[in-house]
Amino acid sequence: MSVVIYYTMEAVDELRDGIGSRVEWYLSGGPEAISLTSPRPTRETRITMGGLASVLKTRGRSPGKHDGDNALVVYRALDQLTPYQASDERLWTYLAHNECAGYIARRWLNGGDDARLIDRVRNHFFVNGNRGLIRDNGVSRLWWLGHIAHNVVPEDPGRFLQVVLYRQDPRSALIERPSVSRNYRVLRCVYNAMEKDFRTRERRLFERDIFRDWMKRLNRQGGMRLIDALSDTQLEGMVLEQADKALGD
């Protein structure tokens, strides 16, 4: 076990300003520690954490398929963080530039458009706002995925991730858009319906048009009613009713 370390804001700014001059370092996955001119660029906390570098997976042509497993690994290694601590860009920027630099380079910098390389570094090695925290930073997005999974389906977070990450549309709608992902009770009901459908051969709820129609219908319900106020039974009934309508049954 080691302790959680974070950069000072001055160090984060120095790194952000120096992306262009360190492209090779990013591409090669951070072979050595970056030397910063900022005095005392890091701070240690008393929070302990497990190792990450050797356990994050990227094998195969689609490294994104390991996101579920990696999310559980990151969340468990850093399970002492509070949500407030986990919203701090200094912490995620430190992990991205140290222990997890190799993972992020393999996951996000392999292939793709070279002209957008600096944008990809900025998105995945740094944190840009709340959206960037949940969606883009190579490590924080995994922690938040794990956090949501552990809160929504505490008895089987792995299954939650397997189902929700099966297609890009559900992932974008359920995790990356705060209107649903912040509402764990609604998310639980949506997951229940999807998990049941996931066990069928057709998996119709995962079809792009059907899933989008279902989400639109749920959003419409939330426009006139505060669905947080529904009991579990009422909420489950409403989510299933809208799923049936989207399926055209």
Place this chain on the structure above:
Amino acid sequence: MNFVSSKSWPWPVLRAGSSDYERCEFQVEVDAESQERSTEVTFVADFDLSDEAILQLIESGRASYAMLVSCPSTHFRKLIPSRTPSIEWVAENGLLGDKVEVKAYVIATETVEEFVSRNWHEDYEGRTYSLSPGSVLAMEPPDVFWIRPSEELTPESVFRTSYNEEQPPNEWRCSISGDKVTIVFSREDYDRFREARRRADVSGTKAYIMNSVYLPALAWVLAEADKGPSEDYEEFRWYSALQEALARCELRAIGDGDENDRLEDAQKILNDPFGELPFLAVEEATQQ
């Protein structure tokens, strides 16, 4: 669900800025008390409702008062319902941070057939409504709180520095289109500024940097942000940090009123940094 007073609802909703209800009121006082050096917060909402029909629904268990607490930074959202007109809820340390929004409602919790109130506007005369669970009966505009463990506003929590090859030397500018306000220098000035900032703690010249760069930058940012609209900025951290600092100094919030003297406000937020300069000048004169 955002508060929009002009929003059309399928049934009358008691709320500020709407004439759906007359001769009655719905007011909620929300208070948040933070613990020092912690993000633990106690929220208390006191409801004042005078419509008999809605009060009867609450009495009979078919509706309830409710406080919805949400926090974008920590991805948190929780509805706290209550049958009594006062709600107290404690958010433990670490659950919330930065911008927290609290909304107060009265919500139907069961199906209500043929709902009618004699306080409705005359346009609704003779009508009744069937309400499903979750239907909003009354709502207040949201209260916004800024939760941070630290009491101080530091330049580092609001500003970052950068350079641009096209920036003329000896001039700098600010950009507010990111999570932090970016002070943009020419390349050479950027290196000089960073060096000056690095030495400031040791050489005791921090007040010069504060007065010559951060103070005018902050005054400009506040004035610029006042022009709004606030939706353009409110997701950025600089915005929440400044709103919190303004509230702490009992100054007008960003966008509140158009006759703010932001130069004066910036000095208050930064603890009147000009007051530090004469002491330095005296020290320097003594050393010579």
